[in-house]
Amino acid sequence: MKLDAFVDISSLLDENSTIDDKQQTAELIHKYCTEFGFFYICSDKINWETIQKTFEQAKRYFSISTHEQKEELSMKKHGQHRGYLAVGDENVDDTATVTQVLDVKEGFDIGLDTIHYTTDHEFSRAKNRWPGYMTQEWQHDMKNYFSLLLRIGKALLHGFALALKLPMTHFDQLFTEPLALMRMLHYPALQTYPPNSQDKIYLGAGEHTDYGCITILLQDTNNDGLEIQHNKEWISVPPIEKTLVVNIGDALEVWTNGLYKATTHRVVMKQENITKERYSIPFFFEPNYETKLEKIIDHDSGENYAAQGMQFGDYLSQRLTSTFSYRKVPL
Ligand SMILES: O=C(O)CCC(=O)C(=O)O
Numbered sequence: 001m002k003l004d005a006f007v008d009i010s011s012l013l014d015e016n017s018t019i020d021d022k023q024q025t026a027e028l029i030h031k032y033c034t035e036f037g038f039f040y041i042c043s044d045k046i047n048w049e050t051i052q053k054t055f056e057q058a059k060r061y062f063s064i065s066t067h068e069q070k071e072e073l074s075m076k077k078h079g080q081h082r083g084y085l086a087v088g089d090e091n092v093d094d095t096a097t098v099t100q101v102l103d104v105k106e107g108f109d110i111g112l113d114t115i116h117y118t119t120d121h122e123f124s125r126a127k128n129r130w131p132g133y134m135t136q137e138w139q140h141d142m143k144n145y146f147s148l149l150l151r152i153g154k155a156l157l158h159g160f161a162l163a164l165k166l167p168m169t170h171f172d173q174l175f176t177e178p179l180a181l182m183r184m185l186h187y188p189a190l191q192t193y194p195p196n197s198q199d200k201i202y203l204g205a206g207e208h209t210d211y212g213c214i215t216i217l218l219q220d221t222n223n224d225g226l227e228i229q230h231n232k233e234w235i236s237v238p239p240i241e242k243t244l245v246v247n248i249g250d251a252l253e254v255w256t257n258g259l260y261k262a263t264t265h266r267v268v269m270k271q272e273n274i275t276k277e278r279y280s281i282p283f284f285f286e287p288n289y290e291t292k293l294e295k296i297i298d299h300d301s302g303e304n305y306a307a308q309g310m311q312f313g314d315y316l317s318q319r320l321t322s323t324f325s326y327r328k329v330p331l
Helices: 019-035 048-064 067-072 136-163 250-255 312-323
Strands: 006-008 038-042 083-085 101-103 106-111 181-187 201-203 205-208 214-219 226-230 233-236 244-248 265-267 278-285
Touching (some): 019 038, 019 136, 048 106, 048 136, 048 181, 048 278, 136 181, 136 214, 250 312
Parallel strands (some): 006 038, 101 201
Antiparallel strands (some): 083 106, 106 181, 181 278, 214 244, 214 278, 226 233, 226 265
16 A cells, blocks of 8 residues: 655745635645645645755765765764764664664764754754765755755644644744754665574664654655555555655654654665665754643643653654664763
């Protein structure tokens, strides 16, 4: 089974569209959020050329960087959440040990570059680490993509607010200094990591939920692998040209008290694609550090969230410590 959930978000991107048009889009968002927690977005108001160019630039980074150049900018080396992560540095399924499941992916994280945060937290202070050997154009393209995704994320928040019957701008104040992160991901071909050797299971990314508000994902149209859990089955979310995939994270689940679920997902590396690499760019659109994780609508799911009452930044920090080896203090 494949995910069949598409939302044209043009009305949310267009300042001149009517509130009725926006509300119609919001109703579709509501439907797919309660059904799947995942949906594709499309719009002819999105600059797909910019998106395609960024994708090619991300591939260039992984193809031309040497091992030494990557390690020079690694999170391991600098202890901050920016720059390079090698295969094994992040294992998103923190219920499995690295001896059982290994995420076969490398990545590069970029955060907000322009805002001077007023808060005094670790993520806020972390500066981007730009590879000096890539061109200025490369850096410019990455920043451009970041800005574009911020705009799309903010427009989507209006849709989510309307979907939840809140004032359209309800979330705006929570995203003035967002802990947003863009991650270029490269999944090496599976043939380099034969499955089940030494009793390990190799996944592109293990089973997990995302931690924040929403994730907006650009996928590789040459290689699929993303799967989501739906009614106790895994269904695939194949890449489709001129679409992005949106999914809900833990923060939005807590805010909606379980009305919108952070859906478990994973990236499988299929045997038939054994020779193929895969690339993707998730954009984790997260609120300000101090945002409280507490119920904002009148819905009772009977869930009791451990994160309830925490500041979002503290929750994010806790989750990253569970999944990123550079953050674990050696025993
Ligand atoms: O690469 C993908 O398609 C998904 C990545 C993902 O799930 C994640 O990084 O949280």
